[in-house]
């Protein structure tokens with residue numbers, strides 16, 4: 001199974017997936033919308049093909065997404081993995097990959113869609129927080145949930161300490177979700193339900 005992983009920055013979730021060396025999965029490419037994304041260097045060091053589709057180099061969102069889809073499709077993906085990818089994707093693009101595109105979001109969706117999730121969880125006085133892997137659908141950060149991980153919020157937490165605790169869980173659940181998909185145990189039904197087979 002060919003994976004194409006999209007990043008915008010550090011790429012620690014991409015790195016976790018590469019390091020998981022999931023049997024039957026091949027990271028065919030790491031693609032970024034930002035030329036300076038640090039994760040591209042990691043991919044290159046690991047002999048993984050990389051590509052940059054710079055959103056600033058395109059006159060419109062549509063033109064960017066057409067170029068991005070072409071770059072992705074050149075690697076014939078079975079699964080597109082958004083990992084710290086910071087562009088909102090339009091409906092046509094999402095529909096093209098529906099059922100074979102995952103994202104990870106640093107909150108327990110449906111709580112805290114959007115940005116600055118750790119600050120917001122602290123502001124709300126949450127006692128638990130976490131991360132969510134979901135299929136990508138046109139509704140931003142609201143796709144069918146595959147797996148979640150919860151972490152405690154501690155009294156002296158800062159956004160940074162909370163983010164680090166959540167990130168450690170992201171690096172556990174994202175490779176797990178990708179493994180389930182590669183093993184044909186995870187799929188999205190036509191009516192938007194997640195089916196997970198043979199998982200305890």
Ligand code: GRF
Pocket residue numbers: 007008009010011012013014083084085104105106131167170
């Ligand atoms: C992570 O918190 C992830 O949940 C969010 O972007 C952050 C950075 O991810 N999508 P990464 O280190 O670039 O994978």
